[in-house]
Amino acid sequence: MDLAYETTYHELEEQHWWFQSRRDFIFSLVQDLNLAKDTALLEVGCSGGPLLQRLRHEGYTNLTGIDLSAPAIALARRRQVPNVQVMDGARLSFPTAAFDVVVASDVLEHIEDEQQALREWLRVLRPGGCLLVFVPAFQLLWSDHDVVNHHFRRYSAEQLRQSLTRAGLHTQRQSYWNSALFLPAAIVRLVQRLRPTSQSPPSGDLQVLPGILNGALLTLLRCENRLLRHVNLPVGISTFALARKPV
Incomplete structure (x- = not known):
């Protein structure tokens, strides 16, 4: 993503309604797997480490995080998140069958060769291990936000399932996320396309919101x-899948 946008991203990722509510849901999906506390879990694209912080706080002890961004990993270390390092999510240096769970939230769309990444995530999973992947949904929602974030694509749920299948993963569950704001987002994107083309550089959607509005949106998505x-x-605005490596 653009460097200026990345700075904003890290400033907001702990308290912004979008990140908090998505992190809540990912955490609940991990809990629903009924994992042992020493289960080996890798987060690809850990950013400044807020999900790893929460998992660690809840007693998970065998956590690893990677991110392509050196500033993100530096921030995670300042937050005292252990066992994090700079690494390309599509070219992992971990041994085969090293992890029971791989979490990749809003990562796959950043990687041009999605199958290379998925094969790597499959490789480092142990037989029967789980991949939890979130991606932005629907190409019709494409906007300057995707451009600033250096996305290559958005996905329908079916496209995500097909990609996982091609890589050799068995999808167990898939759904959309953030359905509550899908219609408003679609209308905004349509209006943006109808406006005259701007000469100013593209900008992302992240911004600081008043506390009451941030809290209201967080409550809405927590209900969802x-x-x-x-x-x-x-x-929904995003889609996710839970897939397993064949035994």
């Missing part, structure tokens, strides 16, 4: 998260 524990949703 509770619903998602029981049902899958037909549309």
